[in-house]
Amino acid sequence: xxxxxxxxxxxxxxxxxxxxxxxxxxxxxxxxxxxxxxxxxxxxxxxxxxxxxxxxxxxxxxxxxxxxxxxxxxxxxxxxxxxxxxxxxxxxxxxxxxxxxxxxxxxxxxxxxxxxxxxxxxxxxxxxxxxxxxxxxxxxxxxxxxxxxxxxxxxxxxxxxxxxxxxxxxxxxxxxxxxxxxxxxxxxxxxxxxxxx
Amino acid sequence: xxxxxxxxxxxxxxxxxxxxxxxxxxxxxxxxxxxxxxxxxxxxxxxxxxxxxxxxxxxxxxxxxxxxxxxxxxxxxxxxxxxxxxxxxxxxxxxxxxxxxxxxxxxxxxxxxxxxxxxxxxxxxxxxxxxxxxxxxxxxxxxxxxxxxxxxxxxxxxxxxxxxxxxxxxxxxxxxxxxxxxxxxxxxxxxxxxxxx
DNA sequence: GTCTATACAGGGATAGAC
DNA sequence: GTCTATCCCTGTATAGAC
Numbered sequence: 001x002x003x004x005x006x007x008x009x010x011x012x013x014x015x016x017x018x019x020x021x022x023x024x025x026x027x028x029x030x031x032x033x034x035x036x037x038x039x040x041x042x043x044x045x046x047x048x049x050x051x052x053x054x055x056x057x058x059x060x061x062x063x064x065x066x067x068x069x070x071x072x073x074x075x076x077x078x079x080x081x082x083x084x085x086x087x088x089x090x091x092x093x094x095x096x097x098x099x100x101x102x103x104x105x106x107x108x109x110x111x112x113x114x115x116x117x118x119x120x121x122x123x124x125x126x127x128x129x130x131x132x133x134x135x136x137x138x139x140x141x142x143x144x145x146x147x148x149x150x151x152x153x154x155x156x157x158x159x160x161x162x163x164x165x166x167x168x169x170x171x172x173x174x175x176x177x178x179x180x181x182x183x184x185x186x187x188x189x190x191x192x193x194x195x196x197x
Numbered sequence: 198x199x200x201x202x203x204x205x206x207x208x209x210x211x212x213x214x215x216x217x218x219x220x221x222x223x224x225x226x227x228x229x230x231x232x233x234x235x236x237x238x239x240x241x242x243x244x245x246x247x248x249x250x251x252x253x254x255x256x257x258x259x260x261x262x263x264x265x266x267x268x269x270x271x272x273x274x275x276x277x278x279x280x281x282x283x284x285x286x287x288x289x290x291x292x293x294x295x296x297x298x299x300x301x302x303x304x305x306x307x308x309x310x311x312x313x314x315x316x317x318x319x320x321x322x323x324x325x326x327x328x329x330x331x332x333x334x335x336x337x338x339x340x341x342x343x344x345x346x347x348x349x350x351x352x353x354x355x356x357x358x359x360x361x362x363x364x365x366x367x368x369x370x371x372x373x374x375x376x377x378x379x380x381x382x383x384x385x386x387x388x389x390x391x392x393x394x
Numbered sequence: 395g396t397c398t399a400t401a402c403a404g405g406g407a408t409a410g411a412c
Numbered sequence: 413g414t415c416t417a418t419c420c421c422t423g424t425a426t427a428g429a430c
Contacts, residue, residue, distance in 0.1 A: 014413080030315035032229065035405060046415045051407065053413095116313040118227035149388075151381040154367070159385055162359035170351070184348040188356055191346075192389035211395080232423060243397050248425065250395095 015053045017043040019064050026061070027106035031117050034061075062123050065114045068107045072100045073130035086142040087190060093134070094186050098164060105172045112169070128161050135160060142193070149195045159192040212250045214240040216261050224303035228258070228314050259320050262311045265304045269297045270327035283339040284387060290331065291383050295361060302369045309366070325358050332357060339390070346392045356389040 012020070021043035025034035036057055040047040054060040076096040082089065101108040111127040114120055139156055142148030148156070167185060171177055177185075209217070218240035222231035233254055237244040251257040273293040279286065298305040308324040311317055336353055339345030345353070364382060368374055374382075 030313070033315060036407080037405075047406090048408075048416080049414055057406065113313045116227070116310045118230060149381075149385070151385055152378050154372070155364075155378050155382045155385060158360040158363045158382065159356065159389065162363040163355040166355045166359040167352075175351070181349050181352050184346075185352045185355065187393075188346070188348055188352060188389050191391075191393050192356065192385050194388075196384075196388050197394075233425080234423075244424090245398080245426080246396055254424070 014043075014045060014049065018045065018050060018053055018060065019067065022060055023064050023068075023110050024106050026064075026113055027109040030113060031061070058119055058122070061114070061117075061119055064110065065120075065123055065127075068111055069125070069127055069130060072097070072107070072127075075100050075103075076131075086138060086145060086147050089138055090142075090190055090193065091186055093131070093138070094160070094164065094189060097128075097131070097161075098168070098182075101168050102171070108168055109172060112165070131161075132157070139193075146195060148193050156193055159189060163189060211240075211242060211246065215242065215247060215250055215257065216264065219257055220261050220265075220307050221303050223258075223261075223310055224306040227310060231258075255316055255319070258311070258314075258316055261307065262317075262320055262324075265308055266322075266324060266327060269294070269304070269324075272297050272300075273328075283335060283342060283344050286335055287339075287387055287390065288383055290328070290335070291357070291361065291386060294325075294328070294358075295365070295379075298365050299368070302365075305365055306369060309362070328358075329354070336390075343392060345390050353390055356386060360386060 018039065021039045022034060025038050025042060036047050036050055039057075039060075040050055050057070050060065054063065076093070080089075080092055080096050084092070115127060135157055136153055139148060139153045143150060163185065167177060215236065219231060219236045222235050222239060233244050233247055236254075236257075237247055247254070247257065251260065273290070277286075277289050277293050281289070312324060332354055333350055336345060336350045340347060360382065364374060
């Protein structure tokens with residue numbers, strides 16, 4: 001039940017059930033299949049009930065997206081400390097985000113789909129937006145200390161999340177990444193940031 | 198008029214106009230807004246005409262996707278030669294794909310959206326599928342020659358297209374990449390593949 | 395081959411009882 | 413707050429004239 005009401009042991013509220021149902025419908029068959037009827041059925045409530053909790057179907061989708069972003073950010077930050085070397089912080093962040101998404105693949109897929117859905121103009125901040133400041137700080141520290149190459153932060157950022165996201169997609173499609181592959185992915189990512197000699 | 202009827206100087210056929218209209222509708226406002234009415238209007242034909250050329254709306258979408266893949270692949274391969282060092286081939290391929298997508302941003306966006314659309318199960322080969330063999334050959338050559346690190350090919354591949362795709366998305370969203378940034382992106386990509394010392 | 399007109403289904407949203 | 417029943421619109425697809 002990760003990402004919706006996960007923190008509380010109490011039974012999920014109707015609102016939570018609706019949000020989780022919407023998330024799963026979209027993750028399984030895309031936005032076009034996520035009709036109000038399908039969502040209500042999966043949540044175990046009547047169709048009309050959706051509109052007691054959300055102004056519209058679109059508002060529901062946006063709310064789900066926001067909650068996913070918050071949850072992933074919080075859960076990564078909870079197990080990340082800002083101490084240690086730049087390289088350690090880099091590796092820790094990489095693993096943290098990876099684990100957060102692996103813990104709830106449906107939420108990950110929802111986020112991906114939402115990003116290509118026109119509705120995303122209403123919450124246009126990308127899924128990893130919360131991490132941008134964090135990553136930028138890492139880059140700044142690493143560049144002033146000489147560990148990280150002198151490329152623009154936007155270029156370096158393109159080598160952090162995108163390869164990971166691509167690997168997550170493959171994992172969800174059934175590809176089993178070995179521990180050695182994961183380690184080497186992190187090594188490869190770090191070597192892309194590292195100052196070359 | 199790239200990607201649909203671009204090679205011929207003759208006026209586009211009705212079929213081509215429909216395909217291009219579908220491509221642009223999806224690129225601009227997503228699949229949910231790409232109704233048969235919208236597509237027909239943009240193509241300048243009647244709605245019923247769509248069904249003279251395609252069995253269904255979905256068949257149209259799949260046909261457009263296939264054509265994009267073909268076109269990008271062909272146009273990259275046309276200006277790429279397999280000679281030169283592994284590093285040269287790497288850089289050439291990176292630039293070739295980048296340029297192909299920059300030449301038709303709408304086609305690029307269509308490809309991205311299609312990948313998150315459930316219909317993609319009907320043509321589930323990813324957008325860059327044609328390049329996988331090419332890239333795998335590059336990796337094999339580079340690993341046997343010692344230029345490329347000994348990571349699994351699937352890990353290395355995650356550092357080729359995904360960062361580029363991320364940068365293309367930003368470019369389409371209005372971000373202007375300087376020549377220096379592009380060069381350093383390619384350097385960074387290559388350093389992620391390169392054998393570290 | 396293309397158009398106009400239309401049949402038919404399905405989806406979002408609301409009304410009103412409980 | 414939740415359910416049932418229903419309205420209305422939009423979207424896909426077809427029929428048939430030209």
